Amino acid sequence: MDRIPVLKMGEFLLVSIQVDMHDRLAMTLQDDITEMIVKHGSEGVLIDISGLNMVDSFIGRMISNIASMSRILDAEAVVVGMRPAVAITLVELGLELPGVRTALNVERGMDILRKHMRATDVAADADFNH
Amino acid sequence: MANSLQGIIRSNESEIYARWLELQQRLSGEGDILKQQDRRDQSRRLVAAFSRAVESGNLDNIHTPEWRPVLDVLSDISTARAASGATISETATFFFSVKQPIFEVLQRELSADPKQLTEAVWLTSTVVDKLGLYTIEIFQKTREDVIRRQQQEMMELSTPVVKLFDELIALPLIGTLDSARTQVVMENLLNNIVSASASIAIVDITGVPTVDTQVAQHLLKTVAAARLMGADCIISGLRPQIAQTIVHLGVELHNVTTKATMADALKLALQRMGYSIVRREAA
Numbered sequence: 001m002d003r004i005p006v007l008k009m010g011e012f013l014l015v016s017i018q019v020d021m022h023d024r025l026a027m028t029l030q031d032d033i034t035e036m037i038v039k040h041g042s043e044g045v046l047i048d049i050s051g052l053n054m055v056d057s058f059i060g061r062m063i064s065n066i067a068s069m070s071r072i073l074d075a076e077a078v079v080v081g082m083r084p085a086v087a088i089t090l091v092e093l094g095l096e097l098p099g100v101r102t103a104l105n106v107e108r109g110m111d112i113l114r115k116h117m118r119a120t121d122v123a124a125d126a127d128f129n130h
Numbered sequence: 131m132a133n134s135l136q137g138i139i140r141s142n143e144s145e146i147y148a149r150w151l152e153l154q155q156r157l158s159g160e161g162d163i164l165k166q167q168d169r170r171d172q173s174r175r176l177v178a179a180f181s182r183a184v185e186s187g188n189l190d191n192i193h194t195p196e197w198r199p200v201l202d203v204l205s206d207i208s209t210a211r212a213a214s215g216a217t218i219s220e221t222a223t224f225f226f227s228v229k230q231p232i233f234e235v236l237q238r239e240l241s242a243d244p245k246q247l248t249e250a251v252w253l254t255s256t257v258v259d260k261l262g263l264y265t266i267e268i269f270q271k272t273r274e275d276v277i278r279r280q281q282q283e284m285m286e287l288s289t290p291v292v293k294l295f296d297e298l299i300a301l302p303l304i305g306t307l308d309s310a311r312t313q314v315v316m317e318n319l320l321n322n323i324v325s326a327s328a329s330i331a332i333v334d335i336t337g338v339p340t341v342d343t344q345v346a347q348h349l350l351k352t353v354a355a356a357r358l359m360g361a362d363c364i365i366s367g368l369r370p371q372i373a374q375t376i377v378h379l380g381v382e383l384h385n386v387t388t389k390a391t392m393a394d395a396l397k398l399a400l401q402r403m404g405y406s407i408v409r410r411e412a413a
Contacts, residue, residue: 080360084320087358088313096354103360104327 004029006036012044012113013037013075014106018051026062033066037073043120044113045070048106050081060095067100076116077101080109134240135250136185142235147177149231157227168210175203176228189257192264204261205268212272225265229258289315291322298399299328300392302367304337312348316355323361330399331356334392336367346381353386362402364388366395 004025007014013036015029033045047066052059063079070077078101082090090097103109139146150173155166179199186196193201204225211221232254240247289311292300301319305311323331333352338345353363366389368376376383389395400407 079358082358082360084317084324084355084359087320087355088316090358091351091355097358102358104323104329105360108329108360 003032006032008036008040008042011042011117012046012110013040013042014046014048016048016051020054021052021059021062023058026059030062030066030069034069034073037070037075042075043117045075045077046106046109046113047077047079048081048109049079049086050083050105052083052086055086055089055093057093057095060090060093060097064095064097064100067097071099076113078103078109078112080104080106134246135236135253136187138235138239138250139181139184139232142239143177143181146181146228146231146235147174149234150177150228153227153230154224157223172203172207176200176207179203180228184257189253192257192260200261201264204265208265208268209272212269212276218266218269221269222262222266225262226258229255232258285311285314289318291318293322293326293328294332294396295400295403297327297329297403298332298396299323299326299330300332300334302334302337302392306339307345307348309348312352316352319352320355320359323356323359328361330362330364330402332364332366332392332395332399334367334395335365335372336369336392338367338372341372341375343379343381346376346379346383350383350386362387364395364399366390366392 002019002025004015004017004019006029007016013033015033017029019025021029036042037045045066047063049063055063067077067079079097080103082102101112103112151170154169154173179202183197183200188194188196191197207225208221211224233251236247236250236254240250284305287304290302292302294300299319299322301315301322303315307315319331319333322328333349335341335349341349349365353365356363364387365383368388368390387398389398397407
């Protein structure tokens with residue numbers, strides 16, 4: 001059975017979806033990501049969907065769910081590289097993915113994660129010192 | 131039977147042409163000289179093609195190779211007339227008036243045999259009617275093409291995406307947003323976000339005359355789609371009346387940054403991207 005690889009890059013995880021998702025694949029991915037976050041204590045997840053051509057309401061919800069689960073596990077999720085057609089479809093389906101961070105490409109997504117980490121570090125230091 | 135009809139039309143071709151011209155002049159007045167020249171030219175080509183087609187003996191089906199030249203001439207005439215603004219009835223009258231000279235000739239040649247005359251008149255009449263309908267169809271098609279082209283041009287005209295700065299694009303909207311246009315605008319904006327790798331897009335609605343719930347809905351959709359691609363949207367150009375309308379309609383614009391003018395939006399965008407604008411000291 002095919003699987004979408006979840007790669008560890010330092011404090012982040014990188015998931016690159018390069019095939020069209022079917023429902024089972026999405027469920028497995030959800031398991032894999034949550035397990036990897038817990039195992040490595042990752043602080044951020046980059047989900048690259050630049051290879052995704054088609055979405056339906058289920059896949060749209062899965063993406064949104066994965067992002068929410070990561071946030072609960074204290075890892076910031078950023079969805080990057082969404083294609084115009086996919087964005088239009090999701091909006092037409094009413095799935096505007098509220099609360100999910102987005103970026104144009106992996107590089108920008110990485111910037112967002114780094115900024116986010118710096119901000120939380122500063123906040124944590126401030127808490128610790130007081 | 132058809133043989134004699136062919137013969138008559140063929141041998142009286144120049145007379146039919148001359149009589150028809152006379153008749154046209156009587157119907158539509160003198161007109162200017164250029165138009166007259168055109169009309170003479172068209173009529174001659176048409177009569178010539180018509181008599182050759184009749185000679186083939188096939189008077190039932192006009193969509194055959196023998197009638198091709200006639201149809202070509204007709205569509206030329208029809209297209210030219212539609213483009214120059216003639217009405218449908220002018221164009222149809224022009225062509226249907228060819229019946230009279232043909233009938234006159236037939237009457238003269240076949241006066242000895244009323245039965246044959248009736249049959250010849252009937253045959254000619256049917257085929258001329260068919261050709262007339264064809265002319266009208268072409269005329270209408272030309273008009274429709276014009277409308278379609280104008281719609282297309284309006285679409286293109288109304289959705290330019292402008293690059294303002296590195297990673298910053300603007301979309302000045304002009305005219306009312308309906309569903310079809312929103313689709314084009316949205317696609318255009320998203321594709322430009324990718325190609326300019328924009329992080330902020332300013333949607334300026336100064337040129338949108340009125341905002342109702344539907345237009346607002348379309349705007350919000352566009353903003354949501356841009357956000358999914360990782361670009362922030364700023365809506366600018368909200369006039370006082372539009373701000374009032376939006377509030378009266380109860381449209382929620384919470385999650386969208388709005389600015390009164392494009393200048394304010396540009397300042398905000400540059401600020402968000404980490405730039406600051408400083409005026410140099412005058413020398």
